[in-house]
Amino acid sequence: MNEQSNKKLNRRQLLTRAGKAGISIAVAGAVSYLLYDAKGPKAGVEDEKRVTLKDFSIQHRPGQTMSIAKGPDRVKTVDKAIELLGGIERFVRPGETVAIKPNAAFASPPILGATANPELVAEVVRLCYSRGKAKKVIVTDNPINDPASCFTLSGIGKAASAAGAEVVLPKAHLFKLTTLPEGRLIKNWPIFFEPFRKIDKLIGIAPIKNHHRAGASMTMKNWYGLLGGRRNIFHQDINTIIAELAMMVRPTLIILDGTEVMITNGPTGGSISDLRRANTLIASTDCVAADSYGCTLLDLKVSDLPYLAKAEKAGVGTTDYETLKPIFATIS
Amino acid sequence: MGSVPGRAKRLESAISICLLAILSLIGVGVFIKQFNYNMSRYGIDTTAIPKLETQNSKFEIPFELSSLVPAGFEMLSKAEVYNSENLYEKINGKAPLYTESGFEELFTQRFISTGDPNQWMELYVYDMGTLRNAFSVYGVQKRADSEAFPSMQFAYKSGNALYFVHGKYYIELVGSSESDELFKAIAEIARKIGTNLAVDPNAGIAELSFFPQENLVPDSFKLYLVNAFGFEKLTNIFTARYKVGNETITAFIGKRADLKEAEAIAESYRNFLIENGAVIKSTTNKTLEGKVMDFYGETEIVFTTGPFVAGIHEAENQQAAEKLAEILINRLNSANNE
Numbered sequence: 001m002n003e004q005s006n007k008k009l010n011r012r013q014l015l016t017r018a019g020k021a022g023i024s025i026a027v028a029g030a031v032s033y034l035l036y037d038a039k040g041p042k043a044g045v046e047d048e049k050r051v052t053l054k055d056f057s058i059q060h061r062p063g064q065t066m067s068i069a070k071g072p073d074r075v076k077t078v079d080k081a082i083e084l085l086g087g088i089e090r091f092v093r094p095g096e097t098v099a100i101k102p103n104a105a106f107a108s109p110p111i112l113g114a115t116a117n118p119e120l121v122a123e124v125v126r127l128c129y130s131r132g133k134a135k136k137v138i139v140t141d142n143p144i145n146d147p148a149s150c151f152t153l154s155g156i157g158k159a160a161s162a163a164g165a166e167v168v169l170p171k172a173h174l175f176k177l178t179t180l181p182e183g184r185l186i187k188n189w190p191i192f193f194e195p196f197r198k199i200d201k202l203i204g205i206a207p208i209k210n211h212h213r214a215g216a217s218m219t220m221k222n223w224y225g226l227l228g229g230r231r232n233i234f235h236q237d238i239n240t241i242i243a244e245l246a247m248m249v250r251p252t253l254i255i256l257d258g259t260e261v262m263i264t265n266g267p268t269g270g271s272i273s274d275l276r277r278a279n280t281l282i283a284s285t286d287c288v289a290a291d292s293y294g295c296t297l298l299d300l301k302v303s304d305l306p307y308l309a310k311a312e313k314a315g316v317g318t319t320d321y322e323t324l325k326p327i328f329a330t331i332s
Numbered sequence: 333m334g335s336v337p338g339r340a341k342r343l344e345s346a347i348s349i350c351l352l353a354i355l356s357l358i359g360v361g362v363f364i365k366q367f368n369y370n371m372s373r374y375g376i377d378t379t380a381i382p383k384l385e386t387q388n389s390k391f392e393i394p395f396e397l398s399s400l401v402p403a404g405f406e407m408l409s410k411a412e413v414y415n416s417e418n419l420y421e422k423i424n425g426k427a428p429l430y431t432e433s434g435f436e437e438l439f440t441q442r443f444i445s446t447g448d449p450n451q452w453m454e455l456y457v458y459d460m461g462t463l464r465n466a467f468s469v470y471g472v473q474k475r476a477d478s479e480a481f482p483s484m485q486f487a488y489k490s491g492n493a494l495y496f497v498h499g500k501y502y503i504e505l506v507g508s509s510e511s512d513e514l515f516k517a518i519a520e521i522a523r524k525i526g527t528n529l530a531v532d533p534n535a536g537i538a539e540l541s542f543f544p545q546e547n548l549v550p551d552s553f554k555l556y557l558v559n560a561f562g563f564e565k566l567t568n569i570f571t572a573r574y575k576v577g578n579e580t581i582t583a584f585i586g587k588r589a590d591l592k593e594a595e596a597i598a599e600s601y602r603n604f605l606i607e608n609g610a611v612i613k614s615t616t617n618k619t620l621e622g623k624v625m626d627f628y629g630e631t632e633i634v635f636t637t638g639p640f641v642a643g644i645h646e647a648e649n650q651q652a653a654e655k656l657a658e659i660l661i662n663r664l665n666s667a668n669n670e
Contacts, residue, residue, distance in 0.1 A: 105424060109452075109508035111492060144424045149409065153452075153508075213425035232420040235428070265473050267425045270506045272491035273477040 051176040051193050053226075055250040056202040057285065058091060065324040066284040068293065071331035074120040074259050074281060081255070081283035082127065084327040091253045092132025096200035100124055100165065101251075103206045103222045104141040104156050105267070107149035112269045113262050115150070116205045118159035120257055120281075124203060125163035138199070140168035141225045142192040168195045175228040182314065183244040185237060190228035191248075201252040204287070208258040208278075208294045210266030214238045215305045216298050217267050218291040219254040220246040243310035246287055246317075256282040256290045258297045288317030289324055395528045397441060400455070402517035408444035408452055413437060429472070430458060433557050434465035443517070451514050455521060456504040463535040464555060464568075466502040470495060471554035480551060481519075484526065488551065494518050499531020539570045542585055542640070544663045547656075549573040549580065560584070561645060563604045565597060571645070576652040582645040583660055594636040601641070602634050617654050619661060624654065633657045638668035 009017075067084035069077035082088050092098055102116030110118055121139060128134040139160040143150035147169045151157030157167050168174075174194040180186035196202065206222035213235050214221055223245035224231065234241035258280035265274045278297045284290040288311045292302050302308050302319045312319045401407060412422065416435055420427040430438075437459040445451035460466040470486055473495070478488035487496030492507040492514070503525060505518040540553055552573040560569035561584075569586040588594040602625070606612075610625040610632060617624075623643075625632045631653040634643040642660055647653035 108454075108506070111509055112506070144421060211425045212429055217425070232424075232427070235420070235425065238425075264475070265426070268423045270495075270504055271475050271493045272510060273475045 049177060050188070051178050051191075051197075053178070053191070053193070053196060053249060056199075056252045057250040058252055060285070061086065061090070063325055064090075064327070065286050066282065066289050066293070066321060066326040067329070068326050069281045069283075069329045069331060070279055071281075072259065072277070072279050073331065074117055074257065075123045076331045077259070077279075077281035078120055078123050078255060078283070079127070080329050080331050081281050082253075084329060085253075085283055085285070088127040088132045091203070092128050092134050092201055094133035095135045096132070097136045097138070097198065098128045098132070098134045098201045098203060098252075099196055099199040100128075100137060100139045100160070100203045100205060101141055101222065101225065102139060102156055102160075102204075103217070103225065104147075104150045104154055105144045105225060107143075107145040107153045108268065109153060110155045111272055113207055113260050113275045114209065114267060114269050115154040116156060116207055117257055117259070118155035120255070120259075121156050121205055122159040122163040124205060124255065125160055125165040128203075129164055137163075137165040138168050138195055139165045140170075140192070140195045142170040142228065143225065170228075178248070180244055180248045182247060185234060185241050186244050186248060192226045192228060202249070204249075204251050204254040206254070206256055207260075207262065208256060208297055209262035209269070210264055210274075210298060212266060214242060214307070216291070216295050216300060218294045219256050219287045220291050220307065220311060222254075223249045239305075239307040239310055242307040243314060243316070246307075246311040247314050251287070252285070254284055254287045254290055256284070256294045258282065258294060261297050263298060284324075284326075286317035286321075286324065288312050288319055289321035289326075292319040293321045293326070395525070399528055400441075400521050400524050401443060402520040404446055405443045405517055406446055408442040412440045414440075430460070430469055433468050434461040435459075435469075436461050443521070445514070445517075451508060451511065453505055453507045453514060453518055453521075456506070457525075458502040458504075460500055460502050462500050463497070463532070464537060465557065466497045466500050467537060467553075468555040468557045469502050470497045472556070474554070478551070481522070484522070486551075487522070489515070494522055496522060498525060498529060499535060501529065501531070537570075539585055539587060540572075542664055542667050543570070543572045543583065544656075544659045546659065547574045547576055549575055560586075561601075563601050565600055565604075574656055576649070576656060579648055579652055581647045581649075581653060581656055583642070583656055584645055585640055585642045585660070585664070588639050588641060590639050591636065594639050594641040598634050598636045598641045598643075605632055605634075613650065615650075615654060617658065620654055620657060624650065626650075635661065637661055637664045640664045640668075 064085045067081045069081040071077045100121060102121045104115050106114045108114045125137050125139065128137045151167055151169065160167050170192055174192060175190040176193040177188050178186065178191045179188055204219050204222050206219045209217040211217040211221065220242050226249065258278045260275040261278045262269050262274050263276045280297060282290045282293055288308055292308055295302060295305055308319050311317065318324065397407065397411060414422050415437055416431045419430060419435065419438060422438060435458060439457045440454060442452055442454045460469060467486060474488065475490040478490050481487035481489050481494060481496065484496050492510040494505045496503050505521055507514040507518055554571045556569045558567050560566040569584050571582050571584045574581045574583060588597060605625055605627055610627040612622060613624045613626045615621060615624045620633060620635065623633055623635045631647040631650045632645060633653055635657065642664060644653040644657050
């Protein structure tokens with residue numbers, strides 16, 4: 001044979017090769033089809049290892065969704081605000097275990113208003129025990145600063161313990177991965193979970209603060225304390241993460257403290273002149289409504305805080321708090 | 333059956349093996365990659381995630397801590413050091429205010445009264461890299477009720493706390509209560525820092541001297557390093573407040589490389605205001621013609637002189653605004669000639 005004829009294929013060879021190529025393509029296609037995962041990668045985390053926070057909310061009671069108590073004494077205003085919603089007995093049943101999540105983010109003194117007021121936290125603990133007949137109350141947060149320092153220097157640890165609560169500080173083994181199915185940011189993210197695994201009810205307590213990044217820090221932002229890991233990366237999309245946290249956490253009751261409002265230099269403040277006395281305390285089962293009212297105490301509009309509209313759109317609550325017919329009271 | 337010659341067959345086999353090898357490598361790559369959670373797909377910039385190794389700061393505390401302890405106090409807990417990547421662990425959402433202004437390191441230390449455990453304070457020493465950066469974060473956070481603190485150029489007391497600038501450092505001393513005894517200790521630490529913490533004695537902020545002194549609200553200066561008045565191109569802008577009658581007016585100055593650059597910035601800022609609803613106002617002052625605007629009922633004036641872009645921001649009274657603008661122009665013209 002010469003060189004040219006060497007390169008020629010006869011019909012049999014052509015068909016054989018075409019057949020082999022066809023089989024290869026079919027096999028590759030079939031294997032790809034079988035391996036194709038339309039849901040995408042699970043980032044190495046199996047479903048059964050992920051956790052989901054329980055829904056701690058209680059049945060809606062028209063006309064008793066939000067109360068606003070005016071007065072300078074937090075103990076009196078919180079008592080009144082809860083009473084107006086039907087009393088703590090509506091929220092805590094005898095023998096239940098209650099978790100209180102205050103904003104204990106910073107190791108700063110109570111005078112600065114950067115953290116939940118210790119007397120307020122203690123009063124809610126007392127109410128849970130004395131009238132709610134709770135079996136156990138825990139007070140817990142995953143603060144930004146060193147947890148022990150935060151609970152000590154903010155006064156929350158001592159006040160809560162004195163009222164009979166168990167203070168739970170965050171430890172690595174208390175965090176578990178979670179995914180918010182409807183969320184965009186909370187995907188396989190560690191949250192402070194274990195203290196909430198076996199509780200029956202959840203109460204959030206937050207002060208009203210100016211926040212350099214978010215505009216305002218109130219009850220919805222308070223759930224940021226449940227995030228673990230390098231949670232500061234979510235500051236890039238602060239409105240979405242706050243809305244997703246509100247979707248993820250369904251508390252029994254939230255208490256928004258506007259007795260003294262941090263109007264500038266938040267969220268840490270630093271000077272008592274960053275605070276303005278507003279003598280207002282809000283109790284609600286609707287965190288969107290509470291925060292929508294709370295922002296008015298910071299001279300903000302609902303539209304100034306995009307996370308409120310996002311949470312409302314997600315069905316968490318309403319920004320039009322007046323439709324809830326909040327119950328007002330003034331305590332001298 | 334015809335056969336393909338050995339040489340061609342070997343070549344085809346080699347090519348096939350190469351292709352299979354490449355496909356295998358791609359497969360392995362995909363397999364490995366799938367375990368990496370790509371957060372950018374969810375709108376998060378992963379470059380912002382701090383690296384663990386940076387948690388161990390090499391920051392050296394620039395003075396002997398024990399030398400700061402005031403009489404009747406002792407150190408409470410360990411000193412803490414933060415860099416730009418973990419500053420949020422200390423001040424959370426306020427971190428960007430510093431990191432966007434040249435922040436380098438933060439050092440903190442608490443002190444507690446030996447006689448009363450409720451009396452304690454925390455010292456924050458922010459190394460901002462330059463005096464200008466330190467002055468910027470000092471100015472924008474300044475409290476409305478501030479009281480001057482003697483013997484320091486940029487310092488004020490506010491309730492329970494003392495804030496001051498010392499060279500490239502912005503320093504806060506925050507007390508746990510508003511007590512005279514505690515503030516005495518705070519003042520003592522401030523004085524010791526002034527003595528013990530060496531800074532560049534030649535550093536200064538020249539622009540502050542360009543503001544007219546008449547009617548100036550004392551110590552009302554601010555420096556916006558970026559995004560002054562919501563306009564991103566308006567950088568390095570100094571402001572000062574003036575009391576004119578019952579009104580307080582804000583004047584601003586920013587120095588650029590030359591007149592051309594100053595005019596370009598002034599023009600783009602005026603256009604920004606007009607795009608957002610400002611309207612050019614008539615004026616009897618020839619120098620300010622085309623530079624005075626009404627912005628939703630308030631007067632804005634933007635002009636240039638030499639390398640300075642300057643003006644008046646959010647004045648209620650046009651006449652008072654123009655008067656102050658004229659004084660400012662004269663003062664800047666003098667500065668240009670100096």
